[in-house]
Amino acid sequence: MDAEAVLAWVDTLVLTKTGQRLSDLQKTILHKVWQGHKYFEIAADYGCTEGHVKDVGSDLWKFLSQQLGEKITKTNCRAALARYFQAASITSQISCTQLHFSAPPPFHPDVAPTPELTNFVGRTTAIAHLNRLASQGAKAIVIQGEGGLGKTTLAQQYLQTQEFEIVLELLMAKETQNITSAERVVEEWLQHDFGQEPSVEFGVNLGRLKRQLQTRRIGLLIDNLEPALDLQGRLLAAHRNYVELLRILTDGRVRSLTLITSRDRLCESSLSLLHYRLPSLEQEAWEQFFRHQNIAINESVLQKMHRAYGGNAKAMGILCGAIQEDFAHDMAAYWQENDGDLLVTTDLKDLVASQVNRLQALDPQAYRLFYRLGCYRYQDVPTIPTAALLCLLWDVPPTQQRQTIASLRNRSLIEYHNGGYWLHPVIRAEAIARLRASDEWVTVNHKAAEFWTANVRAIETTKDALQALEAYYHYVEINDFEAASSVILKSRNNQWQQFLPLGSTLYRMGLLQPLLAAINQVIRNVHSDRNLSELYNIWGDLHWITGNIHQAIACQETTMTLAHQALQSLPTAPQTPAEKHQLYYFKMLEVDSLLSIGLYKIDLWELADAARLFQQVIALAQNTEHHRWAEKATVCLALVNSYLDLPSASLTLVETIYHSLLTKQLAEHSGRFAYFIQILGQTYVNLGDFEKAGAMYQMALTFSEAGSYTQIKAKTLNGLAEIERQQSAFDIALNHHAEAIALLEQIGAKCDLAEAYFQLGLTHQKMNNIVSSQTNFERAIQLFTEMQAPQQVLKVKQDQRS
Numbered sequence: 001m002d003a004e005a006v007l008a009w010v011d012t013l014v015l016t017k018t019g020q021r022l023s024d025l026q027k028t029i030l031h032k033v034w035q036g037h038k039y040f041e042i043a044a045d046y047g048c049t050e051g052h053v054k055d056v057g058s059d060l061w062k063f064l065s066q067q068l069g070e071k072i073t074k075t076n077c078r079a080a081l082a083r084y085f086q087a088a089s090i091t092s093q094i095s096c097t098q099l100h101f102s103a104p105p106p107f108h109p110d111v112a113p114t115p116e117l118t119n120f121v122g123r124t125t126a127i128a129h130l131n132r133l134a135s136q137g138a139k140a141i142v143i144q145g146e147g148g149l150g151k152t153t154l155a156q157q158y159l160q161t162q163e164f165e166i167v168l169e170l171l172m173a174k175e176t177q178n179i180t181s182a183e184r185v186v187e188e189w190l191q192h193d194f195g196q197e198p199s200v201e202f203g204v205n206l207g208r209l210k211r212q213l214q215t216r217r218i219g220l221l222i223d224n225l226e227p228a229l230d231l232q233g234r235l236l237a238a239h240r241n242y243v244e245l246l247r248i249l250t251d252g253r254v255r256s257l258t259l260i261t262s263r264d265r266l267c268e269s270s271l272s273l274l275h276y277r278l279p280s281l282e283q284e285a286w287e288q289f290f291r292h293q294n295i296a297i298n299e300s301v302l303q304k305m306h307r308a309y310g311g312n313a314k315a316m317g318i319l320c321g322a323i324q325e326d327f328a329h330d331m332a333a334y335w336q337e338n339d340g341d342l343l344v345t346t347d348l349k350d351l352v353a354s355q356v357n358r359l360q361a362l363d364p365q366a367y368r369l370f371y372r373l374g375c376y377r378y379q380d381v382p383t384i385p386t387a388a389l390l391c392l393l394w395d396v397p398p399t400q401q402r403q404t405i406a407s408l409r410n411r412s413l414i415e416y417h418n419g420g421y422w423l424h425p426v427i428r429a430e431a432i433a434r435l436r437a438s439d440e441w442v443t444v445n446h447k448a449a450e451f452w453t454a455n456v457r458a459i460e461t462t463k464d465a466l467q468a469l470e471a472y473y474h475y476v477e478i479n480d481f482e483a484a485s486s487v488i489l490k491s492r493n494n495q496w497q498q499f500l501p502l503g504s505t506l507y508r509m510g511l512l513q514p515l516l517a518a519i520n521q522v523i524r525n526v527h528s529d530r531n532l533s534e535l536y537n538i539w540g541d542l543h544w545i546t547g548n549i550h551q552a553i554a555c556q557e558t559t560m561t562l563a564h565q566a567l568q569s570l571p572t573a574p575q576t577p578a579e580k581h582q583l584y585y586f587k588m589l590e591v592d593s594l595l596s597i598g599l600y601k602i603d604l605w606e607l608a609d610a611a612r613l614f615q616q617v618i619a620l621a622q623n624t625e626h627h628r629w630a631e632k633a634t635v636c637l638a639l640v641n642s643y644l645d646l647p648s649a650s651l652t653l654v655e656t657i658y659h660s661l662l663t664k665q666l667a668e669h670s671g672r673f674a675y676f677i678q679i680l681g682q683t684y685v686n687l688g689d690f691e692k693a694g695a696m697y698q699m700a701l702t703f704s705e706a707g708s709y710t711q712i713k714a715k716t717l718n719g720l721a722e723i724e725r726q727q728s729a730f731d732i733a734l735n736h737h738a739e740a741i742a743l744l745e746q747i748g749a750k751c752d753l754a755e756a757y758f759q760l761g762l763t764h765q766k767m768n769n770i771v772s773s774q775t776n777f778e779r780a781i782q783l784f785t786e787m788q789a790p791q792q793v794l795k796v797k798q799d800q801r802s
Helices: 003-018 024-035 039-046 050-068 077-088 124-135 151-161 182-193 202-215 241-249 283-292 299-308 313-326 331-342 348-362 364-375 386-390 398-410 425-437 441-455 462-477 481-489 502-508 512-525 529-545 549-569 577-604 607-621 627-643 647-666 670-686 690-707 710-726 730-747 750-766 770-786 790-801
Strands: 140-144 166-171 218-223 257-262 274-277 415-417 420-422 491-494 499-501
Touching: 003 024, 003 050, 003 077, 024 039, 024 050, 024 077, 039 050, 050 077, 124 140, 124 151, 124 274, 140 151, 151 166, 151 218, 151 257, 166 182, 182 202, 182 241, 182 512, 202 241, 283 299, 283 313, 299 331, 313 331, 313 348, 313 398, 348 364, 348 425, 364 398, 364 425, 364 441, 386 398, 386 420, 386 441, 425 441, 441 462, 441 481, 462 481, 462 502, 462 512, 481 502, 481 512, 481 529, 491 502, 499 502, 502 512, 502 529, 512 529, 529 549, 529 577, 549 577, 577 607, 577 627, 577 790, 607 627, 627 647, 627 670, 647 670, 670 690, 670 710, 690 710, 710 730, 710 750, 730 750, 750 770, 750 790, 770 790
Parallel strands: 140 257, 140 274, 166 218, 218 257
Antiparallel strands: 415 420, 491 499
């Protein structure tokens, strides 16, 4: 039984009884329920709430029940309507063939229905061509053509219908300056699609990606590549690392298939690429599409429109939206008014400009929203929620805001799916141009930035973090670098029960590349002492994580200089709350930077300097508002004393801090102190108290696994391996060593990795495995040498000779 035929019959029944046809939502409910969809799926597809769908559906079932004399429900409507339809004997009058709809698959309650791809038409030949290229061994295919041909739609549909384990999509930025680096792209794929912690080394990450592509069937889409190409079709100098990524994707040994869409030809002689020039849609495809959208077809007009717009797929969608919205689905009426303006226009940009001009004349409110939407990037956050549109409608009455959004959707000037909106790249280019030409560029970007900042209240996921960072890009666009830096520094609660600046949370989540790029872009244009000092503080930790310890120290020293200068400018006896807060804040930065440098000095094995710094922190923070830093410094000082063979001093300090750290604060702020709990464990190892050390390590392990603190987990495993070595449990020790090293290699924590190899060398040495111990000692020496840590090198060599 054909769904469309039954739907047409029901529409006729409603028209006969009420004088009105079914609404679009009623038609959607009938069609989707016939296919077995649930109310929440219908709501998501239509773009309304589930409750609204239920209300409309309930009224529809009541009406049909009254007219047919039988109780009709969502559950039985298919069988009941099919029975009445057949009895009415009108199948021949409203046939499936006439309506150009294919019959739906048989209904099976336990099988998810396959949605009809009513917008994907006329590409049978293109799919066959891609199949042929893939069967001939192509690893990467460039689908080339002008804007709006449907390159992206074809690539997405093809990849989704093939038997790939995973399909990865990379949406290139419309503007060259916003292109995401290849390093960042590979990091994101490894971390979020393959479940691997990325390294800080691009070459290492490429190797890991290649292994995934060699062992798994992966589909990849690189969409809208042309902004990354120069006039000769080669990748721009700033993005040459994409050549290395493409070299991996085109390697003959990978099992993946990569589709690249681009308006320009990709001319990299070192890459093995095939190009496919995508043709325009045939007139038959346009006719099929318009019929699907219930447009009254006029063959003569259709032929003229198809010729005027060169069969462009995007033009087809835009025309359809205009015909539906402004001309009551009458194609001939639309063309009678517009053929003089658009007949000779074959370029999509001209089409978009013309359609936007019409929008400007017919609906000024929707027009303003259209060009304001050009401010969003649709990149790291590819779709925006309804609230992101509403925030740009500050001059539209609330009762008209939803209608304004609908106006853009109906005219196909904004894309929508599953609650998310975005602009097609070509349409966004037009929106950006008009926004820049308006007097609203600064205001709109301010509004958008304020939206992202207010929209993210806590950082629980990577998506939250990236959305919060979006505000930064809006401020950079209007050269408000102070506000941009404030985005990085805005504190929120995170998943580790910490209240930290966005920048600190980003690097804990492993999002190093966007944070490094963001700080690099603004730090020379920030003049606020507070923002600048805290930026250097975060920058120092970033350098520490990546193994650049001396640069990290320089950053923290800059933070202290700036904080000291700010403190000098404050009144000696601050009176106002603002002055008191400033005093607290800059003293906090001072002690935090001292503490950080002390930690860096431990990794350089400059223990006397580390001890002096920790003593300074204790002297500055003890029994003050910054007492937490004194407690942390006490833990660190105890560790240094244990390394300096001062067991008595170390034991006194560690017992002093043990109860206050664990009993008073640990229960409430476990995530905050996880790093220092594993330091406490290491101290007890050095003092020979393996029972307390083990308890501390188990606690740190629990915290690190719950909060995804990879670095802390690895350091804790390394400490547990030391305990097992001391107790001659070598098999367990080796397992812990191996796991710790694997984790540290994943995140590229060079300092901790060097120490892990050193400890593994000591374990093999105690096992009398001379060759293995020397190998690991040499690896540790190599890493410490790269870090410019000569005291660490000396320490390893001394144990190597013993």
